[in-house]
Amino acid sequence: MRKILIGFIGIFIVVVAVFCLILRGCGPAIIYGPEGSSSKKPEPIYNPLNNEQLTAEPEQLYIVSIDNNPSARPASGLTFAELVYEVPAEGGISRYLMFFYGHSAEKIGPVRSARPYMVDIAREWQGAFIHCGGSEAAYDYLRKQAVPSLNEIYNSPYFYRDKSRRAPHNLYTDTELLAKAAGDKGWSTQIIPHWQFADAAVLAEPAADGAAAEPTAATEITIRYKQAGNTYQYDEPSGLYLRSLGGKPQIDALSERQVKVKNILVQEVSSRVLDSEGRLAIDLTAGGRAWYFVSGTVQEGSWQRASLSEPTVFLGADGQPWQLQTGNVWIQLIDQNVKFTY
Numbered sequence: 001m002r003k004i005l006i007g008f009i010g011i012f013i014v015v016v017a018v019f020c021l022i023l024r025g026c027g028p029a030i031i032y033g034p035e036g037s038s039s040k041k042p043e044p045i046y047n048p049l050n051n052e053q054l055t056a057e058p059e060q061l062y063i064v065s066i067d068n069n070p071s072a073r074p075a076s077g078l079t080f081a082e083l084v085y086e087v088p089a090e091g092g093i094s095r096y097l098m099f100f101y102g103h104s105a106e107k108i109g110p111v112r113s114a115r116p117y118m119v120d121i122a123r124e125w126q127g128a129f130i131h132c133g134g135s136e137a138a139y140d141y142l143r144k145q146a147v148p149s150l151n152e153i154y155n156s157p158y159f160y161r162d163k164s165r166r167a168p169h170n171l172y173t174d175t176e177l178l179a180k181a182a183g184d185k186g187w188s189t190q191i192i193p194h195w196q197f198a199d200a201a202v203l204a205e206p207a208a209d210g211a212a213a214e215p216t217a218a219t220e221i222t223i224r225y226k227q228a229g230n231t232y233q234y235d236e237p238s239g240l241y242l243r244s245l246g247g248k249p250q251i252d253a254l255s256e257r258q259v260k261v262k263n264i265l266v267q268e269v270s271s272r273v274l275d276s277e278g279r280l281a282i283d284l285t286a287g288g289r290a291w292y293f294v295s296g297t298v299q300e301g302s303w304q305r306a307s308l309s310e311p312t313v314f315l316g317a318d319g320q321p322w323q324l325q326t327g328n329v330w331i332q333l334i335d336q337n338v339k340f341t342y
Contacts, residue, residue: 045057049329050262051197051326054102058102059187059188059189061100063097063128064108064131064173065096065111065112065129066098067095067112068228069169071169072169076254080100080252082100082102083098083328083331084097084098084330086228086333087118088271090279091278094225099125100178101191107254109171111130111172112132113131113132113135114139115135115279119138119141123308124305125191125311127191128182129147130149132171135279155181158178158180194311194313196323215299217297218298220342221342223332223339224339230245231247239295241262243258261327262294262327263324263327263328263329264292265322267312268288268303268334269335270286271337282333287303290302290303293342294325299316299317303315
């Protein structure tokens with residue numbers, strides 16, 4: 001009887017061992033969790049503005065018109081925006097358009113008025129355009145619902161005034177307030193990627209004729225609007241361009257850090273004065289010259305935009321779209337009144 005009992009115990013141990021091996025993966029896969037769940041990892045989501053990985057797809061892109069009058073400086077939110085346009089405005093000043101899609105910012109501003117060419121830019125990205133007031137031409141454009149828009153004059157709960165600054169250079173918002181506005185108004189837009197991203201090695205790939213591509217060195221860039229002289233200085237350790245304004249490091253009032261940029265696109269446009277106030281009309285479909293600065297180098301090319309319903313395409317000398325590097329992007333619109341050197 002003892003031998004028989006020992007035999008049964010041995011068989012039982014073997015059966016248990018085989019069952020454990022099956023559970024550990026030596027047999028059919030066993031999936032735990034809710035019915036129909038899968039162990040397959042979801043595809044990563046990348047921000048189309050800067051190629052950074054996101055934890056979830058954002059519901060709305062916000063494009064905020066920002067004051068760059070000397071009395072409005074320093075601006076808040078520049079180091080948090082994934083994409084920034086700097087555009088000419090009347091009187092030789094410039095304005096910023098800050099883009100927020102995956103990033104949040106606790107203070108954005110000072111928020112300022114709309115111009116038609118700013119709406120043209122928002123239109124190609126289909127983002128919600130955030131502003132305070134505007135020219136009559138801009139109002140006419142926005143009444144046609146070219147893009148979702150939020151005007152502080154009629155939507156003050158989504159904005160606030162900083163009492164430490166003087167009006168009209170003291171109006172601010174933040175991404176939490178803008179998300180509330182999007183929810184209240186039913187906005188939801190997922191933007192379509194405009195450009196391609198690549199590694200730094202792409203810049204050193206052989207040209208089409210087999211010759212080694214040698215980008216021109218460009219460690220310093222100067223862009224001078226009449227009331228906004230900008231300088232970018234390349235910082236090799238970080239691989240970024242450090243931005244200065246008026247001869248001093250440009251500091252974001254929110255982060256208290258100097259503005260640093262990975263990709264700089266300079267887009268040459270033509271403008272004309274519309275009225276006695278000096279307001280401008282800027283043609284954003286004519287095409288023209290363009291320059292791409294990255295990693296201390298520059299490439300010359302061109303830009304094209306088939307219509308205001310289409311995106312702007314930046315092309316290299318070979319006619320192929322430029323491939324940007326992962327990181328924030330600044331686009332500098334320069335007209336015939338802006339001095340540009342590198």
